[in-house]
Amino acid sequence: MTLEPYLEFAKKAFAREATYRLEVFTEIGSLIVRVYLLRSVWTALYSQNIAPMNLPLHSMITYATVALLMSLILEVDGTRLIREKIREGTIATDLMKPISVPAYFFSDGFGQTGLHALLVIPSILFALLLVHIDVPSAPVFAAFLLSFAIGYLLNFFVNFVMNSIAFWTLETFAIQLIVRWVSDLLSGQIIPLTFFPGIFGRIVFALPFAAIYSTPLLIYVGVIQPHDYARYFLVQVLWLALFSALSLAMWRAAARRVVIQGG
Amino acid sequence: MPPIIRTHDLRKTFRSPKRRPGVAGALRTLFSREYEDKVAVRDVTMELEPGELVGYIGPNGAGKSTTIKMLTGILVPTSGTIEVAGLVPSDRRNENARNIGVVFGQRSQLYWDLPLVESFELLRAIYSVPKDRYRANLQGFIEMLEMEPFLRTPVRQLSLGQRMRGDFAAAMLHNPRIVYLDEPTIGLDVVAKEAIREFVRHINQERGTTIILTTHDLADVERLCRRIILIDKGTIIYDGTVEHIKEQYGTHRTLVLTLTEPHPNPILEGAEIESNDRGLVRYRFDRRRARPDQLIREATQRYELRDVSIEEPDLESIIRRIYVEGYTQEPVNS
Numbered sequence: 304m305t306l307e308p309y310l311e312f313a314k315k316a317f318a319r320e321a322t323y324r325l326e327v328f329t330e331i332g333s334l335i336v337r338v339y340l341l342r343s344v345w346t347a348l349y350s351q352n353i354a355p356m357n358l359p360l361h362s363m364i365t366y367a368t369v370a371l372l373m374s375l376i377l378e379v380d381g382t383r384l385i386r387e388k389i390r391e392g393t394i395a396t397d398l399m400k401p402i403s404v405p406a407y408f409f410s411d412g413f414g415q416t417g418l419h420a421l422l423v424i425p426s427i428l429f430a431l432l433l434v435h436i437d438v439p440s441a442p443v444f445a446a447f448l449l450s451f452a453i454g455y456l457l458n459f460f461v462n463f464v465m466n467s468i469a470f471w472t473l474e475t476f477a478i479q480l481i482v483r484w485v486s487d488l489l490s491g492q493i494i495p496l497t498f499f500p501g502i503f504g505r506i507v508f509a510l511p512f513a514a515i516y517s518t519p520l521l522i523y524v525g526v527i528q529p530h531d532y533a534r535y536f537l538v539q540v541l542w543l544a545l546f547s548a549l550s551l552a553m554w555r556a557a558a559r560r561v562v563i564q565g566g
Numbered sequence: 567m568p569p570i571i572r573t574h575d576l577r578k579t580f581r582s583p584k585r586r587p588g589v590a591g592a593l594r595t596l597f598s599r600e601y602e603d604k605v606a607v608r609d610v611t612m613e614l615e616p617g618e619l620v621g622y623i624g625p626n627g628a629g630k631s632t633t634i635k636m637l638t639g640i641l642v643p644t645s646g647t648i649e650v651a652g653l654v655p656s657d658r659r660n661e662n663a664r665n666i667g668v669v670f671g672q673r674s675q676l677y678w679d680l681p682l683v684e685s686f687e688l689l690r691a692i693y694s695v696p697k698d699r700y701r702a703n704l705q706g707f708i709e710m711l712e713m714e715p716f717l718r719t720p721v722r723q724l725s726l727g728q729r730m731r732g733d734f735a736a737a738m739l740h741n742p743r744i745v746y747l748d749e750p751t752i753g754l755d756v757v758a759k760e761a762i763r764e765f766v767r768h769i770n771q772e773r774g775t776t777i778i779l780t781t782h783d784l785a786d787v788e789r790l791c792r793r794i795i796l797i798d799k800g801t802i803i804y805d806g807t808v809e810h811i812k813e814q815y816g817t818h819r820t821l822v823l824t825l826t827e828p829h830p831n832p833i834l835e836g837a838e839i840e841s842n843d844r845g846l847v848r849y850r851f852d853r854r855r856a857r858p859d860q861l862i863r864e865a866t867q868r869y870e871l872r873d874v875s876i877e878e879p880d881l882e883s884i885i886r887r888i889y890v891e892g893y894t895q896e897p898v899n900s
């Protein structure tokens with residue numbers, strides 16, 4: 304398997320995203336507004352003495368801002384293509400090419416991510432006008448990046464599984480929406496999972512969503528200590544293995560369905 | 567040379583849940599395990615030599631697209647065998663994909679959001695076409711299909727005719743040995759059709775590409791194909807030359823006379839008046855029983871003529887008759 308087609312898919316996806324200029328600028332604008340709102344909300348909450356796990360306010364604001372920056376990248380859903388292609392019946396055209404179709408989806412998503420990753424830089428600059436962001440030490444930051452990278456892959460496969468459901472029930476919008484709400488809440492993107500009390504907190508931490516946002520973020524703000532890194536990475540990798548296996552199995556079943564029933 | 571495409575007793579049965587009408591029916595459909603089987607392709611056996619250009623013809627729903635999908639490898643046969651350039655397409659989908667080019671008139675393989683030329687670049691990468699060959703091919707295609715004016719237009723904004731030209735170029739960029747064309751001229755104007763036909767002929771003759779062409783426009787077939795395969799209800803009913811079927815079915819000719827003076831009943835021995843409209847008379851005759859030169863001589867003796875012509879039956883009227891009456895070895899002439 305040569306990499307060339309996949310690099311080309313990524314390049315084209317990058318270029319395609321760049322043509323949606325208005326959307327790109329709206330995205331930065333909306334991010335700045337949300338940074339501002341979150342700062343106000345958390346400042347107000349902290350003045351009422353609601354501090355999760357004794358996280359100081361500046362860490363909390365760092366957490367919320369970094370979470371928003373991460374969402375620039377993680378909210379790109381390359382596998383949305385699957386749903387569109389099934390609806391339009393064009394998946395057969397891709398199956399007729401000498402490529403791995405899941406790898407094509409991944410490259411396309413990766414290319415889109417590339418453009419959105421560029422947005423992170425101006426977004427940080429604007430955000431810094433509004434809030435102070437803590438900067439961790441180099442090793443902690445490296446651990447954060449690694450954890451984020453695993454989370455990125457996991458996010459891709461979770462989306463892949465969700466969108467592949469479309470092979471069986473054409474309409475997956477409702478499922479998508481529910482999963483989206485649940486994952487926004489339970490991934491730690493909006494509130495740190497340390498907020499969830501007792502047994503509930505344990506469950507939330509055990510779900511795959513935590514491995515997408517919560518783990519890298521808690522590493523960033525220092526709630527997860529270096530001696531616990533290995534354990535958290537392992538959990539992330541296990542989820543990644545599980546969901547990539549699930550994706551592959553679903554893809555195989557879906558492709559078989561297409562070749563037997565004709566789409 | 568051995569055949570490049572070979573199918574034997576190829577069959578495809580589609581299975582779908584039995585549907586019942588009404589709301590109660592819909593609920594029962596949801597829970598029932600009853601299925602309906604539909605045989606789309608029934609025991610199709612064919613062989614194509616390298617370099618052949620064959621018309622694959624049949625009425626709507628005959629099973630043409632289903633056959634082509636099986637040849638591309640995206641549909642698995644229910645039974646029977648296929649071999650394309652020595653490969654079983656559905657087992658070796660990727661390798662087979664490198665040997666073939668496909669154009670579906672109803673469906674584009676171009677990338678919707680990208681300018682046309684960028685779709686070509688992507689395809690170059692997908693098929694690992696060497697850069698110099700890619701440039702030479704592309705240059706040739708741009709000239710032949712006159713694509714220069716819309717090369718940088720996003721595919722989404724192309725007219726149907728422009729998009730089809732793009733699709734043809736896209737299918738041939740990697741020099742496939744075999745090309746499947748499924749209704750490639752559908753919805754095109756006469757000029758675009760002509761350009762496409764010329765392109766198909768060029769690819770077939772200059773490159774020796776084997777081509778299967780499916781179309782409802784029999785002018786495509788008459789212009790391009792020597793051999794046709796007729797399929798109806800999933801079964802092949804004729805496989806042979808266009809010439810042969812014309813000879814078989816085209817036993818009748820039409821003699822058209824323009825008389826200087828209208829005549830109420832301008833009979834000719836051995837020909838039957840089909841219509842008589844103010845001196846423009848059409849006669850039908852069996853070329854095995856009457857000779858055209860004799861008919862014309864007779865006509866000039868009896869009437870004063872301004873113009874004479876003889877019309878051959880076209881493929882379209884023959885095929886129409888076969889669709890309606892079915893194919894028989896010895897058609898009875900009515």
Ligand SMILES: Nc1ncnc2c1ncn2[C@@H]1O[C@H](COP(=O)(O)OP(=O)(O)OP(=O)(O)O)[C@@H](O)[C@H]1O
Nearest residue numbers: 564565566580606625626627628629630631632633
């Ligand atoms: N995926 C499918 N599921 C069930 N039935 C199908 C499917 N695809 C095709 N069929 C049926 O199989 C038969 C052959 O269809 P096919 O598309 O091969 O016809 P065709 O010769 O290409 O017709 P047309 O000239 O209209 O394109 C039709 O009766 C069609 O309804």
Ligand SMILES: [Mg+2]
Nearest residue numbers: 630631632748
């Ligand atoms: Mg068809």
